[in-house]
Each structure stands twice: as structure tokens, then as C-alpha cells.
Amino acid sequence: MSHSVLLVMPAQLYHLIAFLVSMVVVLWSTPVVRTIGLRSGQVDRPEERKIHQRPMVRLGGVSIFIGTLTALAIVWWTGGFRLLPQHQEWEVLGVALGGLAFFLIGLADDLFNLSPIARLLMQSSVAGVAWWVGVRIDFISIPFDGLVQMSWLSLPITVIWLVGMANAINWIDGLDGLAAGVSGIAAIVMLIVTLFMQQPAAAVFAAALAGGALGFLRYNFNPAQIFMGDGGAYFMGFTLAGVGVIGLVKSTAVTAVLLPYLILAVPILDMSAVIVSRLSQGKSPFVADKRHLHHRLLKAGLSQRLTVLFIYALTFWVGSLALAFSGLPSGGAYAIGATLLLGYTSWQARRIARQSQGQE
Numbered sequence: 156m157s158h159s160v161l162l163v164m165p166a167q168l169y170h171l172i173a174f175l176v177s178m179v180v181v182l183w184s185t186p187v188v189r190t191i192g193l194r195s196g197q198v199d200r201p202e203e204r205k206i207h208q209r210p211m212v213r214l215g216g217v218s219i220f221i222g223t224l225t226a227l228a229i230v231w232w233t234g235g236f237r238l239l240p241q242h243q244e245w246e247v248l249g250v251a252l253g254g255l256a257f258f259l260i261g262l263a264d265d266l267f268n269l270s271p272i273a274r275l276l277m278q279s280s281v282a283g284v285a286w287w288v289g290v291r292i293d294f295i296s297i298p299f300d301g302l303v304q305m306s307w308l309s310l311p312i313t314v315i316w317l318v319g320m321a322n323a324i325n326w327i328d329g330l331d332g333l334a335a336g337v338s339g340i341a342a343i344v345m346l347i348v349t350l351f352m353q354q355p356a357a358a359v360f361a362a363a364l365a366g367g368a369l370g371f372l373r374y375n376f377n378p379a380q381i382f383m384g385d386g387g388a389y390f391m392g393f394t395l396a397g398v399g400v401i402g403l404v405k406s407t408a409v410t411a412v413l414l415p416y417l418i419l420a421v422p423i424l425d426m427s428a429v430i431v432s433r434l435s436q437g438k439s440p441f442v443a444d445k446r447h448l449h450h451r452l453l454k455a456g457l458s459q460r461l462t463v464l465f466i467y468a469l470t471f472w473v474g475s476l477a478l479a480f481s482g483l484p485s486g487g488a489y490a491i492g493a494t495l496l497l498g499y500t501s502w503q504a505r506r507i508a509r510q511s512q513g514q515e
Contacts, residue, residue: 166355169235170346173226173359174366181370188218189374189381197266199382213265215375216324219335219367220258223394226363227251239356242289243401247290247356250397251484252467256281257321257393261385271441275318278389280319286310290317290400291354292500297399313489318397323422326429330449333376333463337421337470338391341370342420344474345395348481349402357402374462396421420473421448421466424460456511457504468493468500 192198192212199213209361230236236247262276263269268278274433294302305312328334349358367389368391374380383391399415416423425448430440438444445454475493479486 169230169233169355170221170350170362171360173230173362176229177222177226177363177366177410178370180225181218181367182373184218184221185215185371185374185381187213188214192381198276198513199467211379211382213382213384214386215371215383216258216261216382216385216390219371219383219387222367222370223363224426226366227359230359235359236356243356246289246401249285249290250360250394250401253281253285253317253397254390254394258386258390259389261325261389265384265386278289278318278321279314280313283310285317285397286313290397292316292400292404294412296319300411308384313400317393317398317424320390320396320419320422323426324395325388326426327447327449328388329447330459330463331379332372332375333449333466334388334391335368335371335375335383336463336467338395339365340374340467340470341395341418342368344477345398345402347416347483348418348477349398351481351483352403354402357398360394360398361402364391364398377463411481414477417480418474421470452504455508461504461507465500465504468497472497
């Protein structure tokens with residue numbers, strides 16, 4: 156009886172189920188993971204470069220991963236993926252298994268502190284396998300020139316995108332709630348755009364990721380009780396990048412190909428600026444320092460919370476531009492609203508920075 160009911164379940168219901176299941180599982184499991192982390196001593200200790208003042212459990216990615224995977228498993232079990240053509244099934248599998256592998260690489264780094272080169276080699280290998288099963292960027296959009304086929308460049312460009320995005324999310328994970336909030340906003344925008352572009356499988360991933368990220372914020376927003384660690388950041392970064400590829404880049408619409416880069420512009424630009432800055436001073440791009448946007452805002456005198464909220468507003472703004480470019484009805488209205496919000500947040504940030512400098 157239940158099976159016949161499931162067969163006629165509206166497609167949108169699967170996305171709602173994915174979002175809610177992921178959020179509920181993360182809300183329930185995060186305190187459990189935190190308790191286990193404290194008992195086993197898996198904590199991130201305060202140091203000169205870090206902002207937090209007390210040892211923090213950094214295994215929160217375990218609960219995000221479990222929540223997202225549980226949501227996807229339930230959607231699969233109830234028939235949410237059953238109507239996909241076979242090549243799309245492989246793409247979905249590629250993102251799911253790639254996310255699992257990136258999570259395990261990050262978890263191993265959290266537990267055993269892997270070298271940057273070892274991490275990069277493992278991540279590149281996994282991204283290569285994901286490309287092989289169909290998670291691939293086959294063409295890029297050149298302004299005024301339309302779509303250009305990638306041919307043999309498809310593999311390196313896909314690997315750079317998947318690996319780069321996983322690391323970009325990890326790099327912005329420097330303040331309470333920052334990576335989780337930015338990923339959650341990006342996932343919600345991807346959910347809306349993939350649904351509008353009629354890519355329901357990619358949208359289910361985006362919904363599960365959005366629920367997991369927002370559920371985790373309950374414990375990760377300032378003052379944080381737990382960190383997501385490399386496991387959570389790599390998993391979310393890779394999955395967002397993978398959803399962008401199978402849900403948007405696969406489309407032949409010129410604008411759709413650009414959307415993932417726009418939705419994830421904040422972590423992409425932050426990472427790019429830091430790498431260029433480090434290389435220009437003859438330093439290794441892998442050696443951590445305080446050059447990120449959030450470090451600069453803190454240095455200007457903003458509080459942790461206002462810094463995070465400003466970067467949320469920035470992420471929401473680029474996301475709203477993506478909604479407008481996708482041709483979504485009322486996308487322009489979202490963009491105007493987000494521009495006003497960003498303007499207000501910028502004004503507040505500037506005012507507080509001036510006050511802070513005046514007191515010095």
C-alpha cells in the first residue's frame with residue numbers, strides 16, 4: 156500500500172523530505188558527536204592564528220555527513236531517484252560517493268593531521284574518478300562567444316573545480332558559523348535554481364545539504380559549541396561543486412553554465428585572493444595565515460558576529476544575482492532586496508570600523 160502511495164508522491168515533496176530529514180538528523184546527532192569528541196579528546200586547541208579561546212570539538216562534519224546521507228538514502232528508498240535516465244544515475248552516484256570520499260579524507264586530516272600534498276593527491280584522485288563516472292565540465296561559457304567545448308581540458312578543469320571548491324569552503328571555515336552559513340545559503344540558491352532548470356536529482360542533493368548546513372548552525376553559530384572540521388568542510392565544498400556540475404553546468408544554456416561560479420563566488424574569490432597574495436610574497440599557498448576576508452574584517456574592528464553576517468549578506472547577494480540571471484520569475488526582485496540588505500550591512504560594518512579606529 157505504501158509503495159503505491161509513494162509512486163504518486165509529488166516531486167517537490169522529495170526535496171522537502173530531504174531538507175527536513177537532513178536538518179532533524181543533524182540537530183539530533185551533533186550533541187552526540189560533540190560528547191564523543193570531548194570524551195576522546197578530538198579537539199581543536201586555541202593558538203595564535205585561531206580565533207577561538209577554548210578547546211573545541213572539530214568533528215561536527217560527521218553529523219552533517221550523516222544527516223545529508225540519511226536524507227538522500229530515504230529519498231532513494233522512497234523512489235525519488237527512480238525516474239532518472241541511466242547517465243544521470245551515474246552522475247548522482249559520482250557526487251554521493253565523491254562526497255563520501257572527501258568526507259573521509261577530511262576526517263582523516265582532523266584525526267591524524269595529513270600533509271597538504273597527501274590531501275591534494277587523494278582529493279585529485281577522487282575528483283578524477285568522479286569525472287570518469289560523469290561529473291564533468293564538458294564546456295565553459297565565454298562572454299559574447301557562447302559555449303566552448305572543453306575536449307581534453309575537461310578532466311583537469313573538472314578536477315580543479317571539485318578540489319578547489321572543497322578547499323575554498325575549508326579555508327573560509329575560520330569563524331563560528333561562517334562556512335556552514337555560506338554553504339547553507341549557496342545550497343538554498345542551488346536548490347531554487349536547479350528546480351527552476353528542471354534538474355530534480357541535483358535539487359535533492361542541494362536540499363539535503365541546505366538542511367544539514369542550517370541544522371548545524373544551531374550549534375556552530377557564535378558562540379560555537381562545535382566545529383565542522385575538515386571532514387565537514389570538504390564534504391560540503393565537494394558536494395556543492397558536484398551539484399553545480401550535474402545540475403547547472405550540464406545545461407546548454409549559456410547563463411546556466413556560469414551560475415555555480417556566481418553562487419559560490421565568495422569562497423572562490425576569497426581563496427583566489429589569498430593564494431595570489433601568498434605567492435606574490437614568495438610564500439607557499441598552503442601555509443595558513445591571516446589574509447582571508449574574515450581576518451581583514453576583524454582587523455578593521457568588526458565583531459565576529461557582524462563579520463559573519465556581512466559575509467552572509469555578500470553570499471546572499473551573489474546568490475540573488477544568480478537567481479536573476481537564471482531567468483527565474485521575480486529573480487530581479489530578490490536581487491534588489493539582497494542589494495539593499497548588503498548596502499545596509501556594509502554601512503553598519505563601515506560605521507563600526509570607523510568607531511573602532513577612532514577609539515585606538
